[in-house]
Structures are given as structure tokens and as C-alpha cells.
Amino acid sequence: MKVIFCSDVMNPRGVDESYAEEAEAVTQAGGTFELVDFEALVNQGSPARAVRRIADQTPPREAVYRGWMLSPPHYATLHEALAGKGVRLINDPAAYRTCHWLPESYPFIETHTARSVWLRAEEGLDIDRVMAVLAPLAGQAVILKDFVKSQKHYWHEACFIPDASDRAAVERVVSRFLELQGEDLAGGLVFRRYVPLRKLADHSKSGMPLSEEYRVFVFDGRPLFTCNYWEEGEYDSQPPDRASFETVMQNVPSRFFTMDLARTADGRWIIVELGDGQVSGLQTAAPAAFYRALLGTVR
Numbered sequence: 001m002k003v004i005f006c007s008d009v010m011n012p013r014g015v016d017e018s019y020a021e022e023a024e025a026v027t028q029a030g031g032t033f034e035l036v037d038f039e040a041l042v043n044q045g046s047p048a049r050a051v052r053r054i055a056d057q058t059p060p061r062e063a064v065y066r067g068w069m070l071s072p073p074h075y076a077t078l079h080e081a082l083a084g085k086g087v088r089l090i091n092d093p094a095a096y097r098t099c100h101w102l103p104e105s106y107p108f109i110e111t112h113t114a115r116s117v118w119l120r121a122e123e124g125l126d127i128d129r130v131m132a133v134l135a136p137l138a139g140q141a142v143i144l145k146d147f148v149k150s151q152k153h154y155w156h157e158a159c160f161i162p163d164a165s166d167r168a169a170v171e172r173v174v175s176r177f178l179e180l181q182g183e184d185l186a187g188g189l190v191f192r193r194y195v196p197l198r199k200l201a202d203h204s205k206s207g208m209p210l211s212e213e214y215r216v217f218v219f220d221g222r223p224l225f226t227c228n229y230w231e232e233g234e235y236d237s238q239p240p241d242r243a244s245f246e247t248v249m250q251n252v253p254s255r256f257f258t259m260d261l262a263r264t265a266d267g268r269w270i271i272v273e274l275g276d277g278q279v280s281g282l283q284t285a286a287p288a289a290f291y292r293a294l295l296g297t298v299r
Helices: 017-028 038-042 072-083 093-100 102-112 127-133 152-158 167-184 244-252 286-299
Strands: 002-006 034-037 062-066 088-091 116-120 142-145 188-193 199-202 209-211 212-217 222-228 254-261 269-276
Touching: 002 017, 002 088, 017 034, 034 088, 038 142, 062 116, 062 269, 072 088, 072 093, 093 254, 093 269, 102 269, 116 127, 127 167, 127 188, 142 167, 152 167, 152 222, 212 286, 222 244, 244 254, 244 269
Parallel strands: 002 034, 002 062, 062 088
Antiparallel strands: 116 188, 142 188, 199 209, 212 222, 212 254, 254 269
16 A cells, blocks of 8 residues: 655655654555645645656555645545546545544444534524524533634633533634634534543643543554554553444444544543544654554555
């Protein structure tokens, strides 16, 4: 299997510096990689230019993209452009969208995660619509995010709402969140019931609470690699109980995705969210160990 990284903006023949260590790990693991031009794909609207350095593959060859997050339409464009080169990305556009946007993955994890409601941007994000969608969570604390990301490092001003029925607090947090997201707002707004998690520490810079969370990379329905989510805080010596989520892993319609697990304050395990494995960060994982596991599984 080939790995596709993003090229460096200033040096199109080199790997983006954020992925340089991963590229080196691929080579050390005996794998090969090629480069796509993220700027050409996303900002210039030129998929042909984006894949110009990809060698044609005959017969077609499977690949994993490891790069910056893409909107579902941009991912579909990249998928098609690479297919024209004989390179098949591990996840098709439907699989990418399922795990990248929380409302799409929610049906697969609903019984194992916090209750969530959402409002799509095209429906309008005014406060009256927001309060209407929040009605099922009235009186409960909630977390705000868009379909992909939160502003968790702005915990009190743009993420955490102590009472979903407090119109003034909701409007204040939503307004600040939309201000911070700007043009990067993905899909719309998601409100999730706040579930107290086992606390590790407070983030040394932002002060946001860090909880005992783990990232599990899942390949073809089975856990491939697990790592601590946060670098700060003292983790329990017991890893997450992945067996409880095997059925979910097998039912998610994606070959390669991440499942973030967290221990609740009362000791239960829940799913925080899913993510496409190609654009999910390695968090605390050593790239060398991760790519030995990935490439050793799919050769």
C-alpha cells in the first residue's frame, strides 16, 4: 500500500513539515509515499495539478491519504483525481463523509455516546432555531462543536454551555464559536450532552479540562493501534475496554477510521466520536510504531 502525503507549500517536491516525521516512518517501515498538492486541490481548484507528481499505477494500487483535513467535496475530488492515476484511496467518499461528519456517524455510535442534536448551516443558525433544536436537552449542560471540530481550548467562552435552556448563555457561546470558526465552519452546529469524564489535568496553556481519552485506529473492523489522546496528565495503567465496541467497529461503513474512547467519572467507557483515519492526528503515538502496524497489516 502506498501512502499519500501533502507536499510543502514552499517546496512542492518535499513533504509538508508537519508530516515529515510520518514520511520518514513510512520509509523505515519499508513503505513508499507520494505527494499531492493541497493548495492546488483546495485553494486553486485544480485536481489535475494537485496529483501531477503521482505516478500512474498499472494495475491500480491502493493507498492511504495522510494529510490535512478535507471537506467531503474536496475529498471526493481528490479520490476521483487519484483514481485517474490508478490509485485507489482506502476509503471512498461516502466512507470519508460518514466518519468525518459527526451527524453522519452518529447512527452507528448513538447507544455508546452522548446524546447529540444538530442544526445544518443551510437551515439558518439564528438563536430561535438554535433554541428549538436544543429543546430535547433543556436543563442539561452541553458541548458545542461543528460537524468536525470544537473550540475546546476556548472552553468557557466557545464550547461549554452549563444549561441548554439558558438562552443568553447559548447565544453568547454560539456567537463566539461562530466568530472563531469563521469560514472554517463545517456543516453546521452540533450540541452534545455533557458527560463528566475522569479528569487527568487542566491543559497547561488553555486551562481546559483534560480527560482520560484514548484514540483507537480501526482497520477493516478491527483495532489496529491505540494511543493516549493527551500528552499531559497521568493515565491509568488499564487501557480502554475495546471489546465492548467491537460490534460498532465492524458495523461502521469505513475501512480505516478512528474511534476516540473516554472513561466517564463513574468508570464507564463511552465513544467520544469517530474520525476518518486518513486525517486523524496520531496524538501521542510514535509514527514509527504506528506505520509498522499499518503497513504490516495491509501489505
